[in-house]
Amino acid sequence: MVALLKEIYRAEPSFDEVLAEHPRFPRLIARKIDVQRRGVHYTEAAEKAVDPAVHQLRSPYIFGSRDGEIKPLPESLLLRDGTTILVDPTPLDQNPYVVDYRDGRFVLLDDGQRVEEVDLWPKPSYYDKLTTSGLPMSHIVSARPQRLNVFQSSFCYFWADKEGCQFCDIVTHTKQQRDEIGVPNRLRPEDVKETVAEAIKEPGRFTNLCLTAGSVTKGKEIFDLEVEFYIELLQAIGENFRTKKFPSQLIASAFNEKQLARLYNETGLTSYTTDLEVLNEELFGWICPGKARQVGYQGWKQRLVNAVDIFGRGNVGTGIVGGVETAQPSGFKSEHDALQSTLAEADWLAARGVTTVYIVWVPRPGSAFRDQKAPSLDYFIRLAKGLQDIRASHGLKVDFDDYRRCGNHPDSDLARLQ
Amino acid sequence: MAAILTPDVIALLDSAETIKILATVDANGAPDAVEKPSLHHGGDGTIHVLEFLETSAANRNLTHAIWFGGSVSIALHGADGHRVQIKGRPVKLHITGPLFQKHYVRARETLGDVDLAGVWVIEPDEVIDERFEKVRAREDAAHPDFIHLDRIAV
Ligand code: SF4
Numbered sequence: 428m429v430a431l432l433k434e435i436y437r438a439e440p441s442f443d444e445v446l447a448e449h450p451r452f453p454r455l456i457a458r459k460i461d462v463q464r465r466g467v468h469y470t471e472a473a474e475k476a477v478d479p480a481v482h483q484l485r486s487p488y489i490f491g492s493r494d495g496e497i498k499p500l501p502e503s504l505l506l507r508d509g510t511t512i513l514v515d516p517t518p519l520d521q522n523p524y525v526v527d528y529r530d531g532r533f534v535l536l537d538d539g540q541r542v543e544e545v546d547l548w549p550k551p552s553y554y555d556k557l558t559t560s561g562l563p564m565s566h567i568v569s570a571r572p573q574r575l576n577v578f579q580s581s582f583c584y585f586w587a588d589k590e591g592c593q594f595c596d597i598v599t600h601t602k603q604q605r606d607e608i609g610v611p612n613r614l615r616p617e618d619v620k621e622t623v624a625e626a627i628k629e630p631g632r633f634t635n636l637c638l639t640a641g642s643v644t645k646g647k648e649i650f651d652l653e654v655e656f657y658i659e660l661l662q663a664i665g666e667n668f669r670t671k672k673f674p675s676q677l678i679a680s681a682f683n684e685k686q687l688a689r690l691y692n693e694t695g696l697t698s699y700t701t702d703l704e705v706l707n708e709e710l711f712g713w714i715c716p717g718k719a720r721q722v723g724y725q726g727w728k729q730r731l732v733n734a735v736d737i738f739g740r741g742n743v744g745t746g747i748v749g750g751v752e753t754a755q756p757s758g759f760k761s762e763h764d765a766l767q768s769t770l771a772e773a774d775w776l777a778a779r780g781v782t783t784v785y786i787v788w789v790p791r792p793g794s795a796f797r798d799q800k801a802p803s804l805d806y807f808i809r810l811a812k813g814l815q816d817i818r819a820s821h822g823l824k825v826d827f828d829d830y831r832r833c834g835n836h837p838d839s840d841l842a843r844l845q
Numbered sequence: 846m847a848a849i850l851t852p853d854v855i856a857l858l859d860s861a862e863t864i865k866i867l868a869t870v871d872a873n874g875a876p877d878a879v880e881k882p883s884l885h886h887g888g889d890g891t892i893h894v895l896e897f898l899e900t901s902a903a904n905r906n907l908t909h910a911i912w913f914g915g916s917v918s919i920a921l922h923g924a925d926g927h928r929v930q931i932k933g934r935p936v937k938l939h940i941t942g943p944l945f946q947k948h949y950v951r952a953r954e955t956l957g958d959v960d961l962a963g964v965w966v967i968e969p970d971e972v973i974d975e976r977f978e979k980v981r982a983r984e985d986a987a988h989p990d991f992i993h994l995d996r997i998a999v
Contacts, residue, residue, distance in 0.1 A: 453913065454912065456912075505941070507936065507937045508912065508938050509939070546942065549942045572940065629946075630953070631945060631946045631949030631950065631961060632946070831899075844872060844908060
């Protein structure tokens with residue numbers, strides 16, 4: 428499989444050939460996409476140049492990485508235009524980009540050629556501290572260049588029913604993190620509150636908070652317990668701010684109107700995201716069997732639309748795993764058809780005030796789709812442009828999920844010019 | 846090849862008395878000129894511009910320029926009448942890290958409750974002395990025929 432992957436990338440049109448087809452697409456964003464698609468490998472020189480006092484090393488994350496390992500490597504990269512690249516270390520034989528250290532700088536190499544200069548993420552000052560309960564704060568709240576991530580629990584009840592999403596490795600990864608580095612299964616609100624308080628002492632570092640976890644289907648009504656957890660957590664976090672509302676994003680299950688109203692009224696939350704993962708009813712049924720059985724594609728969509736009435740236009744989004752619509756055997760056979768179908772659905776959602784962002788699909792070793800192949804760079808470029816054009820044409824902003832607040836969506840990177 | 850900033854130009858860049866204008870263009874070629882008192886010498890031959898507003902025209906245009914190889918123009922007018930135009934390219938945006946944090950802290954100390962979206966680094970390509978006598982001398986040398994005859998009448 429590994430050797431095959433290498434051949435596949437080499438047989439593709441080169442980066443420059445693909446870019447020549449898209450002269451109005453920013454080269455740096457295309458580079459980000461390609462790096463995310465293929466992963467990175469750090470040379471020995473780069474590893475030696477990493478300074479744990481200055482650079483942020485990998486912290487607990489909700490999903491696993493494509494090398495399937497937890498090693499003290501850099502968390503991720505920044506490009507010279509301020510673009511974040513969230514990317515995993517990847518085994519060399521899968522033909523990833525290489526991060527090297529040359530003439531006092533970190534550089535990105537493709538096939539031995541220097542293609543960009545990169546920065547490592549700076550380490551936030553709270554990372555070396557412990558909570559009063561004795562836990563490393565970096566295990567409680569993890570940082571991006573400008574965002575605090577709270578992964579409240581990394582268990583997903585769809586997995587318990589053997590109906591987890593097929594691209595997802597959340598539970599595999601949770602077990603690994605718990606066993607290897609002692610990350611707690613579930614966070615206590617007081618630890619989170621204390622860590623956030625410490626983090627926001629650093630001037631000019633963080634611009635928002637993002638909470639996410641696996642789905643909790645339990646409760647009187649489905650997801651009641653999940654909502655309860657988030658309310659408790661958001662209220663604890665909110666005690667750190669003098670305003671009732673604070674810039675924040677919750678990526679969670681598809682809640683009903685009563686649950687959403689509670690979240691909005693009882694906490695400082697400002698935006699809500701629930702991921703459809705794939706914008707096609709049939710594929711949703713195949714790829715996200717738990718979501719499909721318990722809520723359904725139409726039901727999930729309707730809950731997104733209902734959320735706009737509560738959180739407001741431009742504050743509600745759905746994430747998709749860009750490219751998973753081409754997974755085989757049931758996915759689209761042609762990239763053209765996959766794109767048409769995805770963009771048509773995104774347009775339907777945007778017309779109702781819901782913004783769609785994508786992440787680059789990486790077939791991870793801990794997921795059911797581990798042996799699949801992600802689509803071409805050309806596909807991801809068209810998807811980014813298509814989603815951003817739709818957003819702009821409906822006058823939708825994406826402030827809660829843009830290049831600074833999140834940094835993981837090539838399409839919302841393009842919103843910088845909107 | 847980056848242009849060298851001479852000590853007098855650096856002094857102009859760093860003087861609080863200097864009027865500093867940053868001119869950029871958007872994706873459709875529409876120009877935007879804005880006064881940027883925050884513009885200063887970066888210390889290493891580059892120019893730094895503090896951008897306080899994420900969605901300002903200048904910030905969007907600088908992004909467009911770094912993405913598509915565009916350039917910007919900076920006009921400086923010193924208190925002593927010294928005028929310079931610098932043409933350059935944005936080569937980096939700091940949105941986090943020590944340089945960003947230093948400016949963030951200083952900006953809030955000096956300007957009050959402001960936010961900082963980013964610190965742009967501009968690499969100068971050309972420095973043009975815009976003092977009128979210099980411009981006129983250049984014009985006279987290049988186009989001696991451009992003159993009203995009454996000026997040379999006996
Ligand atoms: S809902 Fe799907 S993607 Fe999300 S954690 Fe559960 S299985 Fe993974």
